[in-house]
Amino acid sequence: MGKPRLIIIIRHAQSEGNKDKTIHQRKADHKVELTEEGHRQALGAGEKLRALLQPDDSLHFFISPYTRTRQTTEGILNGLCSNDPVPSPFQRSHIKVYEEPRLREQDFGNFQPGTDETEKLWRERAQYGHFFYRIPNGESGADVYDRVSSFNGSLWRRFSEDSMASVAIIVTHGLCSRVFLMAWYHYSVEFFEDLRNIDHCEFLVMKQRPNGKYELRNQLRRWTDLKRERAAANARKNSISTPTEPIPNIPVRQWSLSASAYDSPGASSIPRPSRKNTVDLFKDDPETIEEDGGNKRNPNASPVQRRGSKGASGNREGSRSRIPSSSTLRNSFSNLSVDSGRKSSNLSDAKPYLGRDGGGTRSGQGSPFGSDDELEVESPKGTPQAQVPLSSSPEALRKAFPGSLARALRGELDDPDRRLADALGDQSDAEVDEADLEIGTKGRITDEMEQILEEERRERSSGASTF
Numbered sequence: 001m002g003k004p005r006l007i008i009i010i011r012h013a014q015s016e017g018n019k020d021k022t023i024h025q026r027k028a029d030h031k032v033e034l035t036e037e038g039h040r041q042a043l044g045a046g047e048k049l050r051a052l053l054q055p056d057d058s059l060h061f062f063i064s065p066y067t068r069t070r071q072t073t074e075g076i077l078n079g080l081c082s083n084d085p086v087p088s089p090f091q092r093s094h095i096k097v098y099e100e101p102r103l104r105e106q107d108f109g110n111f112q113p114g115t116d117e118t119e120k121l122w123r124e125r126a127q128y129g130h131f132f133y134r135i136p137n138g139e140s141g142a143d144v145y146d147r148v149s150s151f152n153g154s155l156w157r158r159f160s161e162d163s164m165a166s167v168a169i170i171v172t173h174g175l176c177s178r179v180f181l182m183a184w185y186h187y188s189v190e191f192f193e194d195l196r197n198i199d200h201c202e203f204l205v206m207k208q209r210p211n212g213k214y215e216l217r218n219q220l221r222r223w224t225d226l227k228r229e230r231a232a233a234n235a236r237k238n239s240i241s242t243p244t245e246p247i248p249n250i251p252v253r254q255w256s257l258s259a260s261a262y263d264s265p266g267a268s269s270i271p272r273p274s275r276k277n278t279v280d281l282f283k284d285d286p287e288t289i290e291e292d293g294g295n296k297r298n299p300n301a302s303p304v305q306r307r308g309s310k311g312a313s314g315n316r317e318g319s320r321s322r323i324p325s326s327s328t329l330r331n332s333f334s335n336l337s338v339d340s341g342r343k344s345s346n347l348s349d350a351k352p353y354l355g356r357d358g359g360g361t362r363s364g365q366g367s368p369f370g371s372d373d374e375l376e377v378e379s380p381k382g383t384p385q386a387q388v389p390l391s392s393s394p395e396a397l398r399k400a401f402p403g404s405l406a407r408a409l410r411g412e413l414d415d416p417d418r419r420l421a422d423a424l425g426d427q428s429d430a431e432v433d434e435a436d437l438e439i440g441t442k443g444r445i446t447d448e449m450e451q452i453l454e455e456e457r458r459e460r461s462s463g464a465s466t467f
Contacts, residue, residue, distance in 0.1 A: 003159045004060075004168045007214060008052075009177050009204040010045060011197075012064075012072040013038035018200070024112040029105060034071045038200065042072045045201040046079020051453055052203070053167060054460055055089040060165040061097040062155070064104045064172045072201070073097060073171045096165070102151040105173040106144050109137040131189045141192070144176060149183045177204060181216065196221040199445065205452055217452050221441070230435045 016023050017032045024032070034042065053059075063073045081092045112118050125133040131141035158164050170180065174197040181204070182192045198204060206214040436442065 002162070002164060003208055003212065004164060004166050005208050006052075006167045007170070007206040008049070008167065009170045009172065009180060009206070010072070010076070011174050011177055011200055011202055012066075012069045012171065013041035013045070013075065014200045015068040017068075021118075022115065024108070025114065026111065028111070029108060030066045033067050034075075038068070039071070039075055041201045042075025043079040045072070045203075046076040046082070048079075048203070048449070048453075049076060049169070050080050050088060050090065052205075052456055053090070054456075057090075057167045058165040059090070059095045059167050059169060061095065061169045061171060062100045062103060062151075063097060063170070064176070065099045065101055066104055066173075069103075069171050069173070070099075076169075076171070100151060102147040103170065103172040103176055106135075106141065106175050107138040108135050129189075130193050141175065141179065144179050145183060148176060148179045152180070152183050174198060181220075184214070185216070194222045194224055196223055196226065202445065203449065203452075218448060219444075226432070226435055226439070226441075229439045233438050 012034075014035050014037050015032050016027075016035060017029070018038075019035055061073055061077075063069050077092060077095065077097075081088050081090050081095075113121075121135065125135070131145075134140040134143070155168065170177075172180070177198055178192060178195050181187065184206075187195075203218075205217040207217055209215050
């Protein structure tokens with residue numbers, strides 16, 4: 001079959017831990033079960049999945065081995081294969097289910113401590129950052145990213161097999177769902193930490209397009225959006241005219257040959273100019289430099305370099321040390337090039353480098369699309385490229401390096417008022433639930449899914465193909 005036409009990510013249904021977080025003090029996380037409401041949600045998800053699929057679709061499930069994801073998968077299969085009220089085109093015996101430990105929930109330690117100590121950890125995590133904070137005896141978000149990236153690679157390799165199903169369904173957890181998208185679409189850490197969790201049994205639908213890439217059909221929800229929309233709703237309620245806050249342009253590493261309407265704000269989608277191979281960036285300064293037609297010793301050469309130039313053989317191969325000097329590293333970084341919007345002149349040569357959805361490189365080889373925001377100062381036409389020392393004033397550096405990555409490194413994208421998800425990545429407290437009700441979040445989720453279902457129905461009725 002090859003690449004599936006759909007990849008569907010589903011978060012598990014409501015669990016005991018979602019209703020009572022103290023259960024983690026006495027019950028292992030992987031043994032937490034679904035609630036009665038959770039079982040109903042899983043059954044309803046199976047019915048919704050049947051409406052989304054085509055009758056001739058083949059299915060592969062990849063699921064977390066936790067009890068709650070196993071039970072969610074069982075409920076989905078029951079709803080999908082049920083012959084009540086009408087016969088289902090899907091038979092349980094024809095559906096393959098693979099348990100994948102790499103899709104498990106973030107490890108929050110073993111049994112969690114008492115409430116006060118746990119709350120202290122969650123506050124510390126929110127202050128430190130959800131992605132990099134490593135929970136004692138547990139994992140950080142970055143650890144989850146590593147194993148999910150490994151799973152993504154395994155899944156991608158399966159696409160080359162003829163036995164691959166036409167629809168891949170991933171049943172996992174809230175944070176793992178967001179990390180999957182982060183790894184697939186190359187989202188930045190800032191963008192990931194601004195993402196809100198998806199609801200229980202909510203679908204994230206990735207659809208293959210004619211160019212072979214997967215387009216995310218859902219509009220991801222962010223904490224900054226919730227804050228801005230609630231402020232606007234309160235202003236309307238109180239008849240107060242307030243200026244509209246600009247939407248923050250969060251850097252997102254999303255390599256692509258063309259922009260998409262579903263790209264996240266700040267996504268990079270322009271082909272990048274070529275850069276040097278990694279090995280070339282770390283070559284040492286030559287032992288001698290040319291001046292007035294003659295050779296002159298480089299005053300910045302290290303003692304190791306000078307000793308290397310005096311080899312017994314007398315040839316100049318010894319003039320290059322294997323240890324990079326600090327000036328070399330500074331020059332290497334200052335010689336990187338920024339995205340100038342220039343398109344590659346020979347995109348056909350780029351194909352061997354393209355990874356999943358246009359990103360990635362072969363090991364040790366320079367990508368023809370460059371890095372996220374590489375550092376180059378544009379010079380007037382016909383003049384040499386300007387070089388700005390990294391020791392220059394902040395104003396000079398800001399003018400020279402305006403890219404999103406450089407801004408992030410300077411801390412200009414940090415937002416001290418940015419709302420973060422709560423400790424377990426679930427929907428936050430009653431105040432946030434009230435805000436969702438106020439701005440109609442639930443209704444928008446329902447409308448969005450109905451639109452996706454309607455597009456699939458139209459496609460089935462017209463017999464159109466997306467390939």
